[in-house]
Amino acid sequence: MDYILSIIPQMLMGTVDTLKLFFVTIVLSIPLGIFLAMGRVSAFKWLRSAISGYVWLLRGTPLMLQLLFVYYGLPFIPVIGIRMDDFPAAVLAFVLNYAAYFCEIFRAGIQSIPVGQYEAARTLGMNYSQTMRRIVLPQVFKIILPPVSNETITLVKDTSLIYVLAMNDLLRTTRNLVQRDFNIMPFLVAAVFYLVMTLFLTYMFNRLEKRFSRYD
Amino acid sequence: MKKIEAKQIYKNFQDLQVLKGIDLEVGEGEVVAVIGPSGSGKSTLLRCLNKLETINSGTIIIDGETLVSTTAAGQVQYAPGNESIRIATKMGMVFQQFNLFPHMTVLENLIEAPVHVQKRPVAEATRDAEALLQKVGLLEKRDVYPRRLSGGQQQRVAIARALAMHPDIMLFDEPTSSLDPELTGEVLKTMRNLAEENMTMVVVTHEMGFAKEVARKVIFMADGIVQEQGTPVEIFEHPHNERLQAFLKSILK
Ligand SMILES: Nc1ncnc2c1ncn2[C@@H]1O[C@H](COP(=O)(O)OP(=O)(O)O)[C@@H](O)[C@H]1O
Ligand SMILES: [Mg+2]
Numbered sequence: 384m385d386y387i388l389s390i391i392p393q394m395l396m397g398t399v400d401t402l403k404l405f406f407v408t409i410v411l412s413i414p415l416g417i418f419l420a421m422g423r424v425s426a427f428k429w430l431r432s433a434i435s436g437y438v439w440l441l442r443g444t445p446l447m448l449q450l451l452f453v454y455y456g457l458p459f460i461p462v463i464g465i466r467m468d469d470f471p472a473a474v475l476a477f478v479l480n481y482a483a484y485f486c487e488i489f490r491a492g493i494q495s496i497p498v499g500q501y502e503a504a505r506t507l508g509m510n511y512s513q514t515m516r517r518i519v520l521p522q523v524f525k526i527i528l529p530p531v532s533n534e535t536i537t538l539v540k541d542t543s544l545i546y547v548l549a550m551n552d553l554l555r556t557t558r559n560l561v562q563r564d565f566n567i568m569p570f571l572v573a574a575v576f577y578l579v580m581t582l583f584l585t586y587m588f589n590r591l592e593k594r595f596s597r598y599d
Numbered sequence: 600m601k602k603i604e605a606k607q608i609y610k611n612f613q614d615l616q617v618l619k620g621i622d623l624e625v626g627e628g629e630v631v632a633v634i635g636p637s638g639s640g641k642s643t644l645l646r647c648l649n650k651l652e653t654i655n656s657g658t659i660i661i662d663g664e665t666l667v668s669t670t671a672a673g674q675v676q677y678a679p680g681n682e683s684i685r686i687a688t689k690m691g692m693v694f695q696q697f698n699l700f701p702h703m704t705v706l707e708n709l710i711e712a713p714v715h716v717q718k719r720p721v722a723e724a725t726r727d728a729e730a731l732l733q734k735v736g737l738l739e740k741r742d743v744y745p746r747r748l749s750g751g752q753q754q755r756v757a758i759a760r761a762l763a764m765h766p767d768i769m770l771f772d773e774p775t776s777s778l779d780p781e782l783t784g785e786v787l788k789t790m791r792n793l794a795e796e797n798m799t800m801v802v803v804t805h806e807m808g809f810a811k812e813v814a815r816k817v818i819f820m821a822d823g824i825v826q827e828q829g830t831p832v833e834i835f836e837h838p839h840n841e842r843l844q845a846f847l848k849s850i851l852k
Contacts, residue, residue, distance in 0.1 A: 500698060502694070503694065505651065506688065506691065507688070507712035508685075508688040508712055508764065509712060509715070509716055513715055513716070517711065522702050598744040598745075599746060
C-alpha cells in the first residue's frame, strides 16, 4: 500500500500529459472532422475526392506509423521539412488521424438526414449555413453520439502510443517505474487510471445521449 | 391580378422529360387542385414553382415578379440569388411527409424561420405562432415534440409552420396521402378553413371530394402535360379527355 501511494504522484504527472494530448486532440479533431465531412458531402467533386483520399490514407495506415512519420520523417522532407517538439508532433498526428475518423462518422450522420429536412428549410427561406447549423447538425449530433463516444474512448487508450516519442505519458511513466522497482504493481495502477478515465467518459456520453433523446 | 403565372414550363431529369410545356395561372384567392396519375409530374410542377427544382425552359411570374424567364434564344434566366429566394418564399409549402424538424418542439418549429430568417422578435413570433396553433386546433401541443403527434396533427403543425412566414400562396403536395384515412379529415378541414380565408392555394391531391368542393379550378395532368382543365363540374361531370375519363373511372372504384 505504501508503495502504491509512493508512485501515485509520478503516475498522476504522467496522466496529466495523457489528458493534455487527449483534450487537445478532441478539441481540434472534432471541428476539423465536421468541416471535412461537410466538404465530403459538398457539391464540389474535386473536394469530395480529395477528402475521401485523405480519409482513405489516414484510416488505412497505422496511427503509430503516422506518429513516427510526423516526428522523425517530416524533418527530412525537402523544402517543408520541419522539426517539431514531441508534443506538437503528437498533437498533429493525432488530430490528422482522428479528424479522418470523425469525418466518416459525421458524413454518415449528415447523409442520414432525410432530404425533406433540407427542402423544408429551403421553403422557409433558410440559407445553407442556417440549414446546417440549426436543422441538420443538431440532428446529426444525436445520431453520431454513440460512434463518437466509441472513438473518444479509443483515443484515451491510443494516447499511450506516444511512448515511442519518449514522452512521459501515463504508460511510459508506468513502464519506467516497473523497470526501476522490479514491481508490476504500477501496471495495475495504470489500468485503474485508464479505467477511471474511460468510465468518466462513458458516464458523460450517457448523460449527453439522455439529453438528446428528449425528442424521441 | 394573377398570383401565379407559369408559361411553357419544361423540365427534364437527364433524359426523362417530366414537364412538357405546362401552363398554369392562379388568381388571387383561388384554389387550384391538380390531379392525375402518379408519375405524371404533379410534384415536379409544384417544386419548380418554388425553385426546389430548376426548370429547363419557361417563365414563372409570382405575384407580378419574375422568378425565371427564358429568352428567345432559349436561355433560362433566374432572378439573382437573394431575389429568387425572396420570390420563392412568397409561397409556403406543405409536403406529403410533413418534414417537421424533429429536434424542435411544435412552437420552435413555428418560430424558427420567422425569428432566424425574417428576424422578427421572439416574443412577437411566439404570439403569432400561438395564434396559428389555435387556428389549427393544436395550441395545447405547443411544447410537444413532433414524434409525439399523430400524422394528422403533424401535418396541421406543418401547415401552421408554413403560414407563420405569412406567405401569399400555399402549395400542398399530397398533404393527406401518407395519413391513415381517419386522419385525413382534420387536415382537409384546416385547408378548407384556409381557402375560406381567401388564401391562394395550389393543391396536388387524390382527395376528389376536396377538389370538387373547395377548388375553383381543377387541372388534370398526365405524362407531363395538362390534359384538361376547368371548373370542378366540367372536370368531374363532363370530362372530355379520354385519359381523364379513364383516370376518374379508376379512382371511383
Ligand atoms: N429528382 C429526380 N430525379 C430523377 N427523376 C425524378 C426526380 N423527381 C421526379 N422524377 C421522375 O419524374 C417523374 C414525375 O415525378 P413526380 O413529379 O413526382 O410525379 P407525381 O407527383 O405526379 O407522382 C417520375 O417519373 C419520377 O420518377
Ligand atoms: Mg407526387
